[in-house]
Amino acid sequence: MNNWYKEISEKTDSILQQIKEHSFIKELMAGTLPKEVFYFYINQDTIYLAEYKKVLAQVGIMCDDENDTQFFLGSATGIINVENALHQNFLKDEMTTNEASITCELYISYLSRMVHTTSLEEGLAAVLPCFTIYKQVGDYILANQSNKGENPYQDWINTYGGEAFANSVNKAIEITNKYASKASPERLEKMNKAFEKASKLEWMFWDSAYNKEAWKI
Numbered sequence: 713m714n715n716w717y718k719e720i721s722e723k724t725d726s727i728l729q730q731i732k733e734h735s736f737i738k739e740l741m742a743g744t745l746p747k748e749v750f751y752f753y754i755n756q757d758t759i760y761l762a763e764y765k766k767v768l769a770q771v772g773i774m775c776d777d778e779n780d781t782q783f784f785l786g787s788a789t790g791i792i793n794v795e796n797a798l799h800q801n802f803l804k805d806e807m808t809t810n811e812a813s814i815t816c817e818l819y820i821s822y823l824s825r826m827v828h829t830t831s832l833e834e835g836l837a838a839v840l841p842c843f844t845i846y847k848q849v850g851d852y853i854l855a856n857q858s859n860k861g862e863n864p865y866q867d868w869i870n871t872y873g874g875e876a877f878a879n880s881v882n883k884a885i886e887i888t889n890k891y892a893s894k895a896s897p898e899r900l901e902k903m904n905k906a907f908e909k910a911s912k913l914e915w916m917f918w919d920s921a922y923n924k925e926a927w928k929i
């Protein structure tokens with residue numbers, strides 16, 4: 713399998729399309745997303761990123777090529793620098809809870825289980841949608857918005873659209889493809905499942921913010 717990512721992104725394209733059509737993304741693009749919904753999202757995303765950086769570090773130390781290790785450890789550090797700054801910018805004093813929503817809990821627990829108890833290839837496949845979906849969504853919004861000067865969420869949009877982020881996403885794809893090229897058909901099938909599930913969890917993450925998801929009890 714030489715271009716595993718190309719195949720799996722075609723197979724899961726309907727999830728990406730549903731993300732682009734989600735009201736959260738539509739309203740983010742229009743700049744009309746209610747502030748409290750965006751704050752809910754950023755608040756949960758701060759909780760998510762605190763765990764995700766550990767997940768990336770774990771994937772990094774499992775890679776046998778030191779360049780790959782460096783890439784994932786660098787990405788984990790990048791989260792601390794870039795994404796935290798973005799969050800501080802938007803969140804100010806509005807961080808209202810330290811408790812993960814059901815979906816946030818599910819997503820970070822799933823990723824943590826994948827990187828700690830399955831193979832490196834499955835771990836790579838599970839963490840990849842976080843990179844690729846944000847890239848696709850960032851580019852989609854940049855290409856289709858007509859309000860660049862006045863969208864209150866422009867800094868968020870600019871972080872995920874454009875060149876700098878593209879390089880990092882391409883590197884993550886390249887590394888995952890490299891390990892996939894040596895994987896057995898059974899392992900590839902498990903990678904496909906992991907990529908698909910994490911993609912669905914990306915949709916659910918936005919959906920849960922849009923609905924300000926609360927614990928049932």
Ligand SMILES: Cc1ncc(C[n+]2csc(CCO)c2C)c(N)n1
Binds near residue numbers: 757787790841843
């Ligand atoms: C739920 C959720 N999924 C993906 C990202 C985007 N993201 C988080 S860390 C990282 C890699 C290094 O920057 C990327 C692309 C997010 N913020 N929140």
